[in-house]
Amino acid sequence: MEIARHWRLKKQRYGLVGEVCPHCEAKIFPPRDICPSCGQEARDLYQFSGRGEVYSYTTIYQAPSGFDETAPYTVALVKLDEGPIITAQLTDLEDDKVEIGMPVEMVTRKLRTDGDERGLLVYGYKFRPFQNIPQKNEALPH
Amino acid sequence: MRQVAIIGIGQTIIGERWDRSLRDIAGEAVFSTLYDAQRERAEALFVGNMMSGTINNQNNLGAYLADWIGMWGDEAYKIEAACASGAAAFRSGLMAVASGEIDSAIVVGVEKMTDQQPHDVTAALATAADADWEVEQGVSFVGLNALIMRRYMHEYGWKHTDFAPFSINAHANAVYNPFARLQNTITLEVYQKAPMVADPINLMDASPIGDGAAAVFIVPLDQAPLDGRSVVVAGSAAATDTISVHSRKDPLVLAAAQASVKQAYAQAGTGPEEIDVFELHDAFSIMAVLSLEACGFAERGQGPRLGLDNQIHPKGRLPICTRGGLKARGHPVGATGLYQIVEIVQQLRGECGETQVENVRTGMAQNIGGSGATILTHIFKAV
Numbered sequence: 001m002e003i004a005r006h007w008r009l010k011k012q013r014y015g016l017v018g019e020v021c022p023h024c025e026a027k028i029f030p031p032r033d034i035c036p037s038c039g040q041e042a043r044d045l046y047q048f049s050g051r052g053e054v055y056s057y058t059t060i061y062q063a064p065s066g067f068d069e070t071a072p073y074t075v076a077l078v079k080l081d082e083g084p085i086i087t088a089q090l091t092d093l094e095d096d097k098v099e100i101g102m103p104v105e106m107v108t109r110k111l112r113t114d115g116d117e118r119g120l121l122v123y124g125y126k127f128r129p130f131q132n133i134p135q136k137n138e139a140l141p142h
Numbered sequence: 143m144r145q146v147a148i149i150g151i152g153q154t155i156i157g158e159r160w161d162r163s164l165r166d167i168a169g170e171a172v173f174s175t176l177y178d179a180q181r182e183r184a185e186a187l188f189v190g191n192m193m194s195g196t197i198n199n200q201n202n203l204g205a206y207l208a209d210w211i212g213m214w215g216d217e218a219y220k221i222e223a224a225c226a227s228g229a230a231a232f233r234s235g236l237m238a239v240a241s242g243e244i245d246s247a248i249v250v251g252v253e254k255m256t257d258q259q260p261h262d263v264t265a266a267l268a269t270a271a272d273a274d275w276e277v278e279q280g281v282s283f284v285g286l287n288a289l290i291m292r293r294y295m296h297e298y299g300w301k302h303t304d305f306a307p308f309s310i311n312a313h314a315n316a317v318y319n320p321f322a323r324l325q326n327t328i329t330l331e332v333y334q335k336a337p338m339v340a341d342p343i344n345l346m347d348a349s350p351i352g353d354g355a356a357a358v359f360i361v362p363l364d365q366a367p368l369d370g371r372s373v374v375v376a377g378s379a380a381a382t383d384t385i386s387v388h389s390r391k392d393p394l395v396l397a398a399a400q401a402s403v404k405q406a407y408a409q410a411g412t413g414p415e416e417i418d419v420f421e422l423h424d425a426f427s428i429m430a431v432l433s434l435e436a437c438g439f440a441e442r443g444q445g446p447r448l449g450l451d452n453q454i455h456p457k458g459r460l461p462i463c464t465r466g467g468l469k470a471r472g473h474p475v476g477a478t479g480l481y482q483i484v485e486i487v488q489q490l491r492g493e494c495g496e497t498q499v500e501n502v503r504t505g506m507a508q509n510i511g512g513s514g515a516t517i518l519t520h521i522f523k524a525v
Binding site: 067100 | 274279289340342386389393
């Protein structure tokens with residue numbers, strides 16, 4: 001179990017908090033110390049909207065250990081409205097056929113269990129088909 | 143810097159070697175190499191390996207293998223760069239000999255993968271990707287390549303079957319390689335009906351893992367025997383790209399391949415039109431395509447054309463995977479870079495029998511670590 005690691009990443013995993021470069025205004029996710037666009041220091045936090053579209057997708061049939069119980073599942077490259085592409089699972093698909101260009105939005109879901117049945121439940125972002133429902137800002141448990 | 147030559151090669155059959163340990167198979171490859179080089183020992187040992195700490199509970203592989211093969215007291219290290227560990231170890235040995243610091247080195251790539259359960263191997267392979275931002279989302283290494291392949295097919299309009307010639311060619315060539323894991327041909331029908339691993343990648347797009355080791359013996363060129371079997375290293379370069387696919391400026395371009403091949407071509411005073419044989423990193427058929435484009439053999443988006451136009455077999459314009467490639471020879475990850483180099487040496491020596499390319503003067507090997515994050519390109523010429 002890597003408790004400190006999961007705790008350290010909570011702002012990104014639960015809130016999709018990235019960065020905006022103070023020099024070139026590029027939006028950055030996940031956060032990093034050096035802006036990939038201009039090469040200068042980038043440490044200003046930026047709240048992403050959580051909306052984007054599917055850039056590519058696949059279904060994982062042979063899952064890595066830790067993810068076996070949910071296989072098969074769909075993983076996508078999601079191009080966020082603000083620019084960056086991120087890797088995330090698609091969820092709540094039901095009868096929706098996934099297509100490149102499909103609009104999606106971020107939700108918080110269980111990713112996996114780290115450790116045995118007494119281990120840590122790891123939550124994080126996944127993306128579902130865009131539903132255009134206004135969301136109230138729910139406080140996240142700490 | 144001094145010019146460096148390969149004077150000995152060795153390799154083991156790739157497979158499920160349940161009767162042999164990591165050091166057994168590394169030893170097999172090293173002892174064949176010493177015999178081939180007619181040497182008893184080298185000054186230093188460089189080991190290419192990715193996963194010994196993860197799946198074999200063994201690190202400190204330099205000392206571990208130096209001890210096993212009788213190089214007691216000699217300098218030895220493991221070099222890790224995911225699936226490019228083999229070529230990275232080769233380049234490390236090359237730099238040590240070229241610099242004049244040492245006069246001989248053995249480089250061995252080894253991976254012992256089949257002792258573990260498949261999902262643990264899948265998880266270990268995924269450590270080549272970004273643990274926080276890719277792997278934690280449940281994406282496997284195959285999955286990352288599938289994301290690239292799907293987008294590639296979408297942007298350029300290729301069908302899945304357009305990638306079939308790469309797998310069919312690799313299998314056809316492996317029939318004549320006694321060290322290959324899969325020494326059988328496949329048909330277009332077999333390719334089309336193979337079970338899906340991570341769509342659009344099916345089992346026939348993906349290389350099989352395996353246990354294996356391959357090695358070379360290197361010395362300064364002026365100490366190499368002029369018996370027609372020595373091969374000179376004409377170009378060697380390495381480059382990196384972002385660790386995550388999603389961070390790339392363009393996920394459909396292998397920028398690290400472009401950078402390393404450009405440097406290697408310049409060093410060797412050559413270009414794509416002069417490469418007679420190319421062992422590329424076809425871990426997945428999409429990687430073969432992207433590698434061909436990055437190295438100047440095809441325009442962007444046109445890589446599949448080389449296969450469809452029948453140019454990649456041993457008698458074609460650009461023979462690739464002449465001993466089976468990763469797809470059929472097998473992909474014991476940290477050893478693969480050394481297998482590729484050994485196979486280019488065999489081509490330059492004229493030892494490839496049915497899949498021998500005619501009039502080979504220049505051969506190239508390209509080894510990819512991760513989904514394109516670490517890429518090494520080497521060019522070799524006959525002495």
